[in-house]
Amino acid sequence: MPLIALAAWLAAAAAPPATCSILVYHRFGPSAADSMTTTTAVLEQQLAALPAHGYRIVPVADLLAVLRQKVPPPASLVALTVDDGHVSVFTELAPLLRRMPVPVTLFIYPSAIGNASYAMTWDQLRVVAAQPAVEVGAHTYWHPDFRRERNRLGADAFAAFAAAQLTRPRALLHDKLGIEARYLAWPYGIQDEALQRQAQASGYTAAFALGERHASTADNVFALPRFLITDAVGVRGLLARLAGGPACVP
Numbered sequence: 001m002p003l004i005a006l007a008a009w010l011a012a013a014a015a016p017p018a019t020c021s022i023l024v025y026h027r028f029g030p031s032a033a034d035s036m037t038t039t040t041a042v043l044e045q046q047l048a049a050l051p052a053h054g055y056r057i058v059p060v061a062d063l064l065a066v067l068r069q070k071v072p073p074p075a076s077l078v079a080l081t082v083d084d085g086h087v088s089v090f091t092e093l094a095p096l097l098r099r100m101p102v103p104v105t106l107f108i109y110p111s112a113i114g115n116a117s118y119a120m121t122w123d124q125l126r127v128v129a130a131q132p133a134v135e136v137g138a139h140t141y142w143h144p145d146f147r148r149e150r151n152r153l154g155a156d157a158f159a160a161f162a163a164a165q166l167t168r169p170r171a172l173l174h175d176k177l178g179i180e181a182r183y184l185a186w187p188y189g190i191q192d193e194a195l196q197r198q199a200q201a202s203g204y205t206a207a208f209a210l211g212e213r214h215a216s217t218a219d220n221v222f223a224l225p226r227f228l229i230t231d232a233v234g235v236r237g238l239l240a241r242l243a244g245g246p247a248c249v250p
Contacts, residue, residue: 019076020063020215020248021055022208023238024185024226026083028092032231039231040092047100049235050078055242059103059133060183063248064206067217072249078242081208081226083107083139083185090124094131103133107185107208110172111142122176129177137183138169138204146190162195166202183208186223196222214245 026036028043050057056075063079082089085108097104106128112119129136144165150158170181182205189210199207199222211225219225227241
């Protein structure tokens, strides 16, 4: 083997496997008002650190394409998601995305939009959704605990309840924003095979849970794991979570 080819082969063999990571944030602010807030300063540092350490921030659709096509990507991929529709998405995240344009998927539960004091209005969500590389998905209709509702309701009643929670947000997002929500985030990460089938029947093409690990082709596309990111994670913690792990395409 020629020396140049041998050197290239050794470098490739020594390189860590390319991973697929999905991050989930919730709210932002100048200070960490609660345990689920990420300060805007820390978020900005994280967005700068990811490409500086060899990660490629991509839309959810691009990461899913790698998993579906089972073609290893040239670099480790990171997709950013933000759950709930908190007003800080409009006041903090949207201005940051204008300075640092990266793809983000927002998961919204529409019952809160324009109704809850902590949530965006429909006009605010419309402004954010119009930004380049921002996609809006569903987070059910009012963010229920499916495990508790299953225990509370009979089998038929629960199936009807779950169907409404999955179909109503798609209909509202289409009516209010003119979009077809392709993706779903499970509240609290709770899901099972029956709910996964209902999500697919409701028109979603993928759904996201929690799990604190990388996504790979071994995962069900309706239960993809995500890393929960808060201010306490910081930059070092984020990079530590993403380091190593299984390749997204073994």
